[in-house]
Structure formats: structure tokens, C-alpha cells
Amino acid sequence: MLGLMQEWPLLCHKLIDNAARQHGEREIVSRSIEGPIVRTTYAEIHRRALQVAERLDRDGFGLGDRIATLAWNTARHIEAWYGIMGVGAIYHTLNPRLFREQIVWIMNNAEDKAIFVDLTFMPLLEKIAGAVKSLRKVIVLTDKAHMPQTTLQNVVAYEQWLDEGTGAFAWKTFDENTAAGMCYTSGTTGDPKGVLYSHRSNVLHAMIAAMPDAMGLSSRDTILPVVPMFHANAWGLGQSGPMIGAKLVMPGSKMDGASIYELLDAEKVTFSAAVPTVWMMLLQHLEETGKKLPYLKKVVIGGSSCPRALTTKFQDNYDVEVIHAWGMTEMSPLGTLCTLKPDCAGLEGDARLDIQSKQGYPPFGVEMKVTDDDNKEQPWDGKTFGRLKVRGPAVARAYYGGVGSEQFDQEGWFDTGDVAHIDPGGYMQITDRAKDVIKSGGEWISTIELENLAVGHPDVAEAAAIGIQHSKWGERPLLVVVRKPGREPTKTDILAFMNGKVAKWWMPDDVAFVGEIPHTATGKIQKTTLRQQFRGYRLPTD
Amino acid sequence: MLGLMQEWPLLCHKLIDNAARQHGEREIVSRSIEGPIVRTTYAEIHRRALQVAERLDRDGFGLGDRIATLAWNTARHIEAWYGIMGVGAIYHTLNPRLFREQIVWIMNNAEDKAIFVDLTFMPLLEKIAGAVKSLRKVIVLTDKAHMPQTTLQNVVAYEQWLDEGTGAFAWKTFDENTAAGMCYTSGTTGDPKGVLYSHRSNVLHAMIAAMPDAMGLSSRDTILPVVPMFHANAWGLGQSGPMIGAKLVMPGSKMDGASIYELLDAEKVTFSAAVPTVWMMLLQHLEETGKKLPYLKKVVIGGSSCPRALTTKFQDNYDVEVIHAWGMTEMSPLGTLCTLKPDCAGLEGDARLDIQSKQGYPPFGVEMKVTDDDNKEQPWDGKTFGRLKVRGPAVARAYYGGVGSEQFDQEGWFDTGDVAHIDPGGYMQITDRAKDVIKSGGEWISTIELENLAVGHPDVAEAAAIGIQHSKWGERPLLVVVRKPGREPTKTDILAFMNGKVAKWWMPDDVAFVGEIPHTATGKIQKTTLRQQFRGYRLPTD
Ligand SMILES: Nc1ncnc2c1ncn2[C@@H]1O[C@H](COP(=O)(O)OP(=O)(O)OP(=O)(O)O)[C@@H](O)[C@H]1O
């Protein structure tokens, strides 16, 4: 027997409908690509998103078409998202920080038919557009006055194109499992893989993200999504924000400390989210200028492990609550958030930081487990680590084009490729990537732990641990170190510093000093390249 | 093109799974029917709910079977809910306050096959069980030691029945649109009508209810659901609580001021929800004893209009935030909540109370509009009232058995039967029930407004306004008044008090004094009966 409740499909345009209806006058403030700070409202964004949908429809784009965006976080980018989804097409956020060939490969893989592009990326697009066979239209996110000379074909200024709309258009409707958005992974461990979000998964993810024990977002918040919309949906903020009607502050192309501080202060931002490096730049700016953060209440930090020092500074010096979070493109992206359960809400000092340095626990809607290589579930003892697997309505069940199918099992579990342990309180901690973990005599050594330890040395700027082939143990750790400018720590200094802070057999067999460690386009350490560089390296212990 | 996200059906047992996994040690405290306060945990409730499912399955109950509960809010009632839903059957909460014949009619209408019953209601069930043809099993929510002598057939003590389980059982799975629960409306305006919730609607409603701008529930809250599970799902708290892992305090059969205070204080409750009369009893108890509420932060008040004085007292004398809410059985039940948008968050005193006396605005997932009798949408001007219509994933699309189909239209709107206006800020205010509104010369007069005004007179205990036939105007208002004990206000006193506070043509044509106003089983004024009592009444103006 079925229930007798309404069929009300979870469609993304209902989020912006709700924003316009209940929070129509609430502001969305953007640092525009043209320069000035511009202000609009949800009512206005809603009206213009409908116009985007109308124009796309008239230009022949619709259900299932992939429409790329190569753009910073601005109100126009939000309008484009909802307009694309509202006509049944699929927004495909491109990460401009990827290498040019990767972008071409991704666009061809996705068969993008049109693209919304910021002025910033015109030179880039001019170089690659010819290589993307499917591309039929380029919409430049600016007005006629700011349109540059261009070699691009079928190109139009967004505002001019919008103005051709009549304003009489209604959202298309379709099944809630219809594809709504697309995003490729960052390509840290291999080729980027496409993830295809549905309207349902986006809406559920928006709800999950806003919950009090997740990000805890209210209409009274002012949200600054520093994390780009092209980086895993801006962690859901482009959907959660309209859903609850919060004021949004969109940083455009400027993510340096001074620019972010300026917005935080002028717009009285209460909530923000970004990767650790952005926050380090902000804190450095604050320290240099002596500025404070009187309005900011809470920041979410994720994308890579949040250094303890960052949490301490935010909380102790600026009275800003830090929520460490873990997620991935394949999870829309939220996986776990480190909010405090009642049992640990009263902790202080180091005991509190010990919890907060973990990646947290999953909200309702995300299931997780840790298994060994034989898929046997591991105990929640806070030390036994293994493969982290997840399930949920906003988790991928496959990659676009069917690649990576070995990561998905029959029972619906997705192997994240991360290695983690879970403590008795349910808090998960990432210790490694499965591809990076060092296997010594059959046992696993966590590279993240070695690196976190090494960068605690005052003369170390950056460190990466990789496994080097060893005739007796299979693999043994090599620590690759970049020294701080003007400092000359030796191998002995560094090993002495680490000694006793980690199990004896985890200690690196050697330390190699380099001028630079290779990074991916999104700023993560590129261990594949690093391992290539050290192929054939001979350890002194071998 | 469909998204490539996981099929993860929104099933209710996932709520309790999540509670057990992430919040296993969190307490659920109940005032037991046997007397003492008993304590259990989510892990334990989860284990026992699985056992309920196993036992039901073994007894031959399953997919689609209606299983009644006639019980107060206790941990056992929660276990029964999840056990019933987890085997694919449908919990059917019976309101014990209804008249005996109504309960028999409802059980026969639903064709309940089994019933979980509290000791309290054994005498009642003994009288009616014979009249319910479909009933095959009675499970008394107690242990063997407390089982009374009974004339009931096929009866067993819950604990004994549970003990026959092996503990090896897994939830059944099925489509998320499968029926999960059933509840009949209160029968204020006619016969109670059955609403059939689905797993999907229950889960989405739980998420909607917990949102920061709705109830705002966190794992750090301690929740006391005074509102009974048989009154529209305890407003979702039996689902939202486990979803987020909050400590629950279940009041059992005692809802008087002293008993509720005792739990609020001893268990350090931070959040609670109930109808206005419960809160009036609590405040009276506090005023008599001089007690305070140091832990309680927030109360939700709904079910009928929340008097302004109640809000003032809670906020000014006890520093407890009041959230006025409107809903109905057909909406799972949440419709609107009166949390403050940023534009009015800074208001104080009367300006703030003016907002808080409204029923609020709908969260994402509830759409509303107000129409005239021709289904034409009315402006949001805070005065033009009309029929309140709603849509959403947790709103009924039909009643059980197909009655009342005229309330549902083609576009999915459900006519609530309430009359309301919406202000420019989106805040909705209920002015009447459509069946109660007085139509004078084609214009509508709000009975709720007349009543709220009249009870402001210091000598008036209760007041009800009804329409009396009038040869010239069609209908004119009669105010029916119950005087406070020992007070003797006259018609002239009351009309003089009301004069000038309401439009001239809204003023009652007459005042009738009575010893008592009839109420429904759930404590609402029974205007149908009142109108019958005054049938043929001749107004002095006619
Ligand atoms: N808080 C965190 N702590 C540690 N690692 C994190 C954290 N948040 C995210 N990560 C890492 O980032 C990964 C997700 O990143 P993303 O989806 O952007 O692509 P990627 O995994 O870097 O690239 P690819 O999958 O293409 O190799 C996670 O699997 C995890 O390894």
C-alpha cells in the first residue's frame, strides 16, 4: 500500500522559487568581474534565472544538454545555474585551475554544447574552444559595454542575450532523478572523473548541509562561499543559501586575504567556507594588519586536512567556531562535519582540539564504514584504519562514462579511495589516500600523519611522505622536504624531531630535500608525480 | 538523462539506524505508565524496534497492514513505531481522547489488525475491541508482572512477546512511497478523516522540522515532546529526534504543570512543543510555586492560536523563546513556523509580538497561497484573507477512502479549510476556519479575531463567535461568552470593551452568556455543536 502524500518532486528550481517567494528582498552581493561590488536580490535572481531558461530553450538547449560554466562565484553564475537546471539541462562547472589539456579533455568527455564564461577566462577559452567539437554557443557573463574583442564564434554578451527574453516562461518539469549538474573530480590521483548530480541529490544535499549539526544555516546568516562553485558545488552553498533565504556574498575572482577580509567586514558575514590555504592567507592578513572579525561566527574548513594551528587561531584569537569537514566531488560533496556531540560539547583546550582535528561524523543521509582489503568492517576503536566507504542519496553510484566501476559495490557502497579510522564516539579521521599509503611488511603507514608531524618542525615549509621499494619490507617511507627560506635543517635534525612521536617502524628511512613539491591544479600535493620523480631511488637501509 | 546518484530510498528505519550508529548511548527518558522514570538509549531502542519487527513478521503482520497504537509518549511507543514501519506495516496512532464510538469507527475504517495499547487504555479497549472486526492481536505495552486481568482475546504483554524474538532480523526494504503511518484528523469540523503518511513524507518532514529556521534541533538539544504521538506524529519529533540523535524526554500520561515542570528541570530539557493549554497549565504552576526554567531555551506552540499573553510570559518572565506554529494532520503536520527573518529579528516589544502572534512562514518544502472562492490568488498585503491552500511532499494528496476529494485540486493544491491572510513579509495569519467564518452582506468577519479580542476583557473566561441568520445581512455575529467565576460582566460592558478595536460592522449584534462552551475531544471549541445550540436564535437587530 502506498502512502497518500503529494507527488512533489525534489527539483532544484524550487529552491530559488522559495527564495524569491519568502526572501525576495534578501541581498546577494557580488564582487563583479568588471570590478565594482554589485547588489541584487533573490527576487531579481529568480526573474533572471527564468530568463536564462527561456533563452536557452529558445536557442534549442534543453533536457540532458550539458552546459558548461567557467566562472567565479557571482550572482550571474547562480542565475546561470538555476536557469540551466530549470530548462532540464545540466550545469557543468569547469575548474579553470586545471591544465588546459585537462579542460579540453573534460569538455569533450562531457560534450558540452554551450558555455557561460567570465571575462577572466576569455583568453583561455579562445585557445581551447576550437578543440571542443560539441560547443555551439558562448555566453560571456558581462554586458555589451564590457564585451572584449574576441576570436570566438557564436559569442554573445550575457546581458544582451538575456534582454532578448520576454520574461514569460515557466520552469520545465521532469522526474526528480533527472540530471541537474556535473562536476569532475580534482584529478589528484589520476584523470578527473565526471560526477552527475540529480535534482533529487542536489535538493537533499542542500537540506543535509543546512541542518543544525551540519553547517547550521539560517535566513539570519550572511554566507560567503569562498569555495568556488566549480569546486564540488561550492559545498552545496549555492543550493542551501537560496533554500533558506540567507544573504549571499560572492567573492568573484579575488580570494586573497585582504579581499576576503574586506567582504567579511563590509557585509557583516556570519558564515563562510573554504579550503585551509584560503584561511591561512586571511589569518596572515589579519595578523599583519591587526584587524578583527567581529561578525564572523563560524567557518567550515575542508578539502584537505585542517591544520590544528588554524583551528586554534580562529577560535582563540578571533572567537570564530571552526568546523572541520571532509567530502569529495562524488559526495556532492559533504561527507562528515566535525560538530560537537553533547558528550564532547563541554571539552576545552587540547581535548577539544583532538576532536576538532578529526574530519567529523556524517549527518543523517550519509552512511560510512571502514573495511580492510577483504571488505570486512573494522571496529570503531579510533585506531584501526582501512578503506573508507560511504552510501547515501547524494553519493555517486557511478562515474560518467562508466570509468572507475571497481569503486562501487553491489550493496551500494562507494569506496572513497580514502583511508580512515573511526573512534568509539563515531568521529572519523582521514589518515591517507589508499593510493598513497605506504605498505611496509604488510602493515600500513599513514603518510598524512608523517607529513603533519614533519611540518611541525620550525624549519620545514612543506613535507610529503611516499613509499620507496624495499627488498625486505616491500616499501619503506621516504620523507620529501622543502626547507623554509634561509633555513638548513639536516636529515638528522628532522628525524630527531620526529623520533618518539610516532611508532618506531613508521619512521622515514630517509629524508630528501627538494626545492619544490609538485601540486595539482587545486593545490593538493601531487604524489603520483612525486613518486615518478623518485622512481628507482635507493634507500640507505636497502 | 538521469543523474548517476545512488538510489537510497527515504525509509523511516534509517532514522533510527542513524540514531543507533551515531548516537547509540544518548538517553531516552520516559515517565512510564507503571510509574517510575525509566531510561534507555537509542542503541537499545534500535535493538528492540528490530525485535518488534521480527515478532510482527513472525505473527504474520507485514506490508500494508495497519497496526494501531493507543498509547502515550514513551520509549516503548517509539520502539513500536519503528518496528511497525520496519516490517512495512503502517502505524496507526489512535487519539484516546476521542469519543468511544469515534475510535471504533476509525479502527474499522482503517481495518486495524493489531494494537499496541498502554495499561491506561485497557478498560477502554476492553469495551470496544469486540466491535473491531479486523483486530487479531493485542499487545499490552508492559511486562508480565504488570499484566492485569483482562477480558481481551489474543492478548500478550509486550516484554514477553519481545523476548520471544531472536534478535536476528533485518529491516524489510520497499519503495519510499510505501505507506508508513496513519492518523485521523481531530474531528473538529466533522468526522475525522484518515491521512496516510509515506516513508518519504515522514523522512522529508523530519528534515524540514529540524532545520534551523523551523524547530532548529541539534544533537545537543534535550527534547520533551509534550504533544502526543497520536496528535499528528508529535509534530514530527518522534522522527526528527532520532534523525539528529537528540536526547528525548517522554512525558507518558502526565501533562499537568507540575509533572511537566519536574521533567523540564530534572532532565535539563532545552526544547519542547505543545498546544497552548498545556503551556498555560505549566505557567500557572510556575507562578504558584515561583519556579524558574533555567534550561529551557525554546518552545513551539501550535494546534490552535497562541494567545499573545502566553508568548509574553514565556519570553519576558522565563527567557524562553516562543515559536508559534500552524499545521494540521494532513501536513504531517508542520505548515508554518514563526521564526524571525533577518528583517524582523531586531524588533522588540509590541512590534516583535505582532509578528510572533502570526502563525509564521512555511519552510522550504511547503508552498502556500490564499485564494478567494473562485481560486483567484489574493495579494500578500496582510489583510486580504481567503482560503489557505498548500502544497508539498509532506502534504496529503487524498484522504484514506477517498472522502473529502473536493479539498484537493488538479494542480496539487490542498484546501486546508483555514482562512488566512499573508503579509508582505510572507508571514501568514489564520483568521478563521472556512466553516466558521461569518458572512455578513457577502463580506467575511473573522471569528478568531472577535474571540481573541473578547477574551482580553478581564471578566471573560472563554468566548466563541458564531454566525446567526439575519434577514438583511444573511449572517451577523453572535458572541457566546463564559464569564469568569464570580464575575458578572454585561453585554454592554463587553461590547463597550470591544468597541473601536475592530471594524464597526464586525461588532457582534448580541452577546449570549452560557455556563460552558462545547469542546472537541482534543480541546478545541466545537462550533458545529454550538451553532446547533443556537439554531433559530433571533438577533435583536433582526
Ligand atoms: N578534511 C579533509 N581532510 C583530509 N582530506 C580531505 C579533506 N577533505 C577532502 N579531502 C580529500 O579530498 C578528496 C576529495 O577531493 P576532490 O573530490 O576535490 O578530488 P580529488 O580526490 O582530490 O581528485 P581525484 O579523485 O580526481 O583524484 C577526498 O577524497 C580526500 O582525500
Ligand SMILES: Nc1ncnc2c1ncn2[C@@H]1O[C@H](COP(=O)(O)OP(=O)(O)OP(=O)(O)O)[C@@H](O)[C@H]1O
Ligand atoms: N497556530 C494555530 N493557530 C490557529 N489555528 C491552528 C493553529 N494550529 C493549528 N490550528 C488549527 O488546527 C487545525 C488542524 O488540526 P487537526 O489536524 O488536529 O484537526 P482539526 O482540523 O481540528 O479537525 P478536522 O479536520 O477533523 O475538523 C488547522 O486546520 C487549524 O484550523
Ligand SMILES: [Mg+2]
Ligand atoms: Mg577523489
Ligand SMILES: [Mg+2]
Ligand atoms: Mg482539519
